[in-house]
Amino acid sequence: MSRLAPLLGFVLLAALLGFGIWWNSGHDQREVPSPLIDKAAPAFVLPRLDDPAQSVSRASLLGKPYLINVFASWCIACGEEHPVLMTDGKQIGVPLIGYDYKDDPAEAKAWLAEHGNPYDTVIADREGRSAIDFGVYGAPESFLIDAQGVIRYKHIGPLTPEVIASELKPAIDALQREAH
Amino acid sequence: MTPELGQLALILALLLAAAQGVLPILGAWRGNGALMAVARPAAFGQALFVALAFAILVAAFLGHDFSVQYVADNSNLALPWYYRIAAVWGAHEGSMLLWVSILDVWTLALALFGGRLPEVFRARVLGVLGLIAVGFLAFILFTSNPFLRLLPMPPDGGDLNPVLQDPGMTFHPPVIYMGYVGFSVAFAFSIAALLGGELEQAWVRWARPWTNVAWAFLSAGIVAGSWWAYAELGWGGWWFWDPVENASFMPWLVGTALIHAQAVTEKRGSLRAWTILLSIFAFSLSLLGTFLVRSGVLTSVHSFASDPRRGFYILCFLILVVGGSLLLYALRAPKVAGGKAFRPVSRESAILVGNLMLTVAAAMVLLGTLFPLIGDALALGKISVGPPYFGFLFTLLMLPVVLLLPFGPYLRWGKGETPMLKQVLLRAGLAAAACAIVACFLVNGQAKAIAGVAGAVWVGAGVLLYAFKRWREMPRGRRYPAEMAGMLLAHAGVALFLVGVLLSESLSVTRDVRMAPGEHQQIAGYDFRFDGVTETRGPNWRAEQGTVIVSRGGTIVATMHPQKRSYTREQVQTESAIDPGVTRDLYVALGEPMDKQHIEGAWALRLYYKPFIRWLWAGGLLMMLGGFVGACDRRYRQRRAATVVSAAASEPAMPPALEARA
Numbered sequence: 001m002s003r004l005a006p007l008l009g010f011v012l013l014a015a016l017l018g019f020g021i022w023w024n025s026g027h028d029q030r031e032v033p034s035p036l037i038d039k040a041a042p043a044f045v046l047p048r049l050d051d052p053a054q055s056v057s058r059a060s061l062l063g064k065p066y067l068i069n070v071f072a073s074w075c076i077a078c079g080e081e082h083p084v085l086m087t088d089g090k091q092i093g094v095p096l097i098g099y100d101y102k103d104d105p106a107e108a109k110a111w112l113a114e115h116g117n118p119y120d121t122v123i124a125d126r127e128g129r130s131a132i133d134f135g136v137y138g139a140p141e142s143f144l145i146d147a148q149g150v151i152r153y154k155h156i157g158p159l160t161p162e163v164i165a166s167e168l169k170p171a172i173d174a175l176q177r178e179a180h
Numbered sequence: 181m182t183p184e185l186g187q188l189a190l191i192l193a194l195l196l197a198a199a200q201g202v203l204p205i206l207g208a209w210r211g212n213g214a215l216m217a218v219a220r221p222a223a224f225g226q227a228l229f230v231a232l233a234f235a236i237l238v239a240a241f242l243g244h245d246f247s248v249q250y251v252a253d254n255s256n257l258a259l260p261w262y263y264r265i266a267a268v269w270g271a272h273e274g275s276m277l278l279w280v281s282i283l284d285v286w287t288l289a290l291a292l293f294g295g296r297l298p299e300v301f302r303a304r305v306l307g308v309l310g311l312i313a314v315g316f317l318a319f320i321l322f323t324s325n326p327f328l329r330l331l332p333m334p335p336d337g338g339d340l341n342p343v344l345q346d347p348g349m350t351f352h353p354p355v356i357y358m359g360y361v362g363f364s365v366a367f368a369f370s371i372a373a374l375l376g377g378e379l380e381q382a383w384v385r386w387a388r389p390w391t392n393v394a395w396a397f398l399s400a401g402i403v404a405g406s407w408w409a410y411a412e413l414g415w416g417g418w419w420f421w422d423p424v425e426n427a428s429f430m431p432w433l434v435g436t437a438l439i440h441a442q443a444v445t446e447k448r449g450s451l452r453a454w455t456i457l458l459s460i461f462a463f464s465l466s467l468l469g470t471f472l473v474r475s476g477v478l479t480s481v482h483s484f485a486s487d488p489r490r491g492f493y494i495l496c497f498l499i500l501v502v503g504g505s506l507l508l509y510a511l512r513a514p515k516v517a518g519g520k521a522f523r524p525v526s527r528e529s530a531i532l533v534g535n536l537m538l539t540v541a542a543a544m545v546l547l548g549t550l551f552p553l554i555g556d557a558l559a560l561g562k563i564s565v566g567p568p569y570f571g572f573l574f575t576l577l578m579l580p581v582v583l584l585l586p587f588g589p590y591l592r593w594g595k596g597e598t599p600m601l602k603q604v605l606l607r608a609g610l611a612a613a614a615c616a617i618v619a620c621f622l623v624n625g626q627a628k629a630i631a632g633v634a635g636a637v638w639v640g641a642g643v644l645l646y647a648f649k650r651w652r653e654m655p656r657g658r659r660y661p662a663e664m665a666g667m668l669l670a671h672a673g674v675a676l677f678l679v680g681v682l683l684s685e686s687l688s689v690t691r692d693v694r695m696a697p698g699e700h701q702q703i704a705g706y707d708f709r710f711d712g713v714t715e716t717r718g719p720n721w722r723a724e725q726g727t728v729i730v731s732r733g734g735t736i737v738a739t740m741h742p743q744k745r746s747y748t749r750e751q752v753q754t755e756s757a758i759d760p761g762v763t764r765d766l767y768v769a770l771g772e773p774m775d776k777q778h779i780e781g782a783w784a785l786r787l788y789y790k791p792f793i794r795w796l797w798a799g800g801l802l803m804m805l806g807g808f809v810g811a812c813d814r815r816y817r818q819r820r821a822a823t824v825v826s827a828a829a830s831e832p833a834m835p836p837a838l839e840a841r842a
Contacts, residue, residue: 003453006461016557020557
């Protein structure tokens with residue numbers, strides 16, 4: 001029996017490796033689920049980019065689901081994402097909140113004027129303080145927050161038509177089904 | 181046209197490898213001399229065609245043949261010629277071709293220098309190597325063909341992964357593969373022994389020099405890899421317990437155990453089944469390492485692009501090779517515990533404890549490496565274990581090894597003499613304690629550093645005492661046979677390694693700072709002055725290059741130029757600046773500019789002071805040297821003639837006279 005032990009150990013190992021191949025064909029290795037998923041979004045109060053006198057807060061957005069999209073005029077990947085937001089992003093069915101991250105307001109306004117503004121509201125986080133509460137790695141990044149102010153989905157990196165169709169849309173549809 | 185010739189050469193090599201793998205083993209089984217005689221010519225032919233394919237790929241890189249997909253992906257017109265050669269193994273397809281080429285180097289060496297092995301045995305060994313070559317050649321041809329064409333041909337290619345554009349990294353893959361693949365020889369020997377049922381010590385004696393050389397190459401490869409990570413990655417670390425590193429470390433641990441187990445089996449006839457099992461494990465872990473790096477099952481900071489189809493193929497191959505050999509082991513392993521008996525205090529026992537610790541350490545590394553996978557399998561979520569797990573358990577497991585090490589040479593086979601051991605304990609122990617007390621004052625009570633000094637002196641004193649004893653007691657010329665010299669060198673390497681690891685880990689000073697030009701920072705008595713950043717260029721990169729002047733007590737010690745390079749495809753690579761020294765390294769890495777628009781302004785910099793860090797690589801190199809020296813022992817060459825006669829006459833038995841002399 002003891003001479004069969006190494007073989008049995010190897011069978012277990014091979015099964016684990018086989019599982020690994022099967023599992024990885026369906027999952028992206030690099031995805032790290034955000035610990036904030038299904039937790040309340042951090043409380044924030046941030047001025048609007050177009051009118052700093054007015055502020056937007058987590059409380060003022062409660063009641064309706066919305067998508068926060070972190071962007072900045074200095075961010076190259078945001079430039080790639082932008083056309084997608086201008087087309088597919090406008091049709092996702094929830095308000096799009098632009099989150100201008102560590103940016104100069106004048107440059108951000110110029111950037112939106114040049115490339116078009118897909119956002120319903122743009123808020124500015126000049127110091128990036130609230131972004132730390134959100135666990136923002138860098139721009140672009142998107143958070144889907146439900147009517148109760150709970151983060152339901154997060155995407156790191158540019159939104160692409162594929163990501164919107166395969167991940168974001170289903171997440172939004174699920175929210176709307178819950179609402180009914 | 182030429183790349184197609186390369187592909188044709190690979191196909192012919194595959195066919196010849198199949199002949200080399202199947203016919204001699206059949207011949208050995210049926211006692212057919214003609215079939216056995218196929219082994220050598222088939223091996224030569226196979227190696228010739230693989231070499232041809234390899235040369236064609238090199239030529240395609242040198243001649244900028246971007247109509248070949250692999251060349252277009254991994255080189256460009258600006259890449260210097262030496263990196264174009266290194267680019268041959270810079271990505272998956274080519275590195276698999278390198279794998280087979282190196283397998284052929286070993287096969288050829290065996291076909292040429294193994295001439296004194298009994299013919300039946302040699303036929304089986306070459307056959308097993310042929311079967312391994314079949315597996316890899318088919319893998320290349322079916323899933324990873326480096327000769328695929330790219331149409332239309334692009335005017336210029338991509339780039340060699342900038343991480344690999346470093347002199348150290350150029351040699352690292354071939355050297356580490358020499359080690360990995362070298363274990364295939366010990367593996368083939370043990371499979372041949374299982375097939376033949378000749379479970380005497382003879383095969384172990386033949387396998388020993390080959391195993392030593394493979395282990396030495398693997399040591400060198402790991403040292404080179406660790407050195408490269410230190411110099412290139414810019415984190416100042418030398419080992420990260422990354423899956424790719426672990427993949428090379430596991431075979432090394434088992435290989436270390438194997439070398440010692442082989443000594444026991446050769447000289448005393450004990451632990452026979454264990455030695456066979458370790459030979460299988462060492463090569464299986466090499467294959468597993470290849471699998472882990474290639475399959476995409478685990479990702480790593482320096483892994484190559486991966487593809488699940490390849491992973492599936494390698495898994496099937498792994499099941500065939502490892503599963504098959506373990507099944508063979510279960511069926512044919514030695515039935516009774518043979519060999520001479522030994523007492524609890526004996527060299528055998530000491531080696532057995534060391535073996536146990538090394539294999540458990542390898543299992544621990546394997547478990548840690550596979551942890552993320554186990555987490556997924558048991559639905560525990562994303563979990564992984566890091567340096568704290570590995571570092572703690574590895575230290576714990578190696579502690580008994582370090583403590584036992586000085587006694588090893590003093591212990592007799594069978595039964596050790598206690599008074600002698602007490603003497604060693606007293607002398608080496610006193611030396612270690614004395615140095616530890618001195619160290620207490622020098623390093624302000626840093627426990628790790630004191631432990632490093634004590635451990636190193638303990639091991640080093642043991643080695644020196646034994647070397648001195650041999651010098652006194654043995655006649656000139658018989659004092660240090662190569663096998664003994666190799667052992668002493670490798671064990672001395674352990675002492676140097678301990679100094680390097682524990683002192684650099686405990687006494688290093690790291691500082692992340694923002695520095696404007698002209699500003700100073702003081703670290704460990706050194707003054708670092710930042711003189712700003714300028715632009716510079718290389719053949720295929722441009723870089724932001726900083727200047728840091730280091731001085732001590734007013735005299736300038738070093739002028740350092742850390743760089744941040746951008747290669748052709750905008751890939752950024754840090755080039756740390758290192759001022760090496762026997763007792764310390766000074767290390768500067770360039771971070772980010774405070775203002776991207778003004779690189780002449782302030783920058784984030786990482787400054788390190790790393791005492792004695794060089795000693796750990798010196799220790800690794802000494803271990804490597806020990807492996808090579810040990811393999812040169814005259815015993816392996818001299819006795820073979822005598823062994824051949826006996827083995828050819830009656831395969832299973834070894835004359836007792838020979839056994840007794842060892």
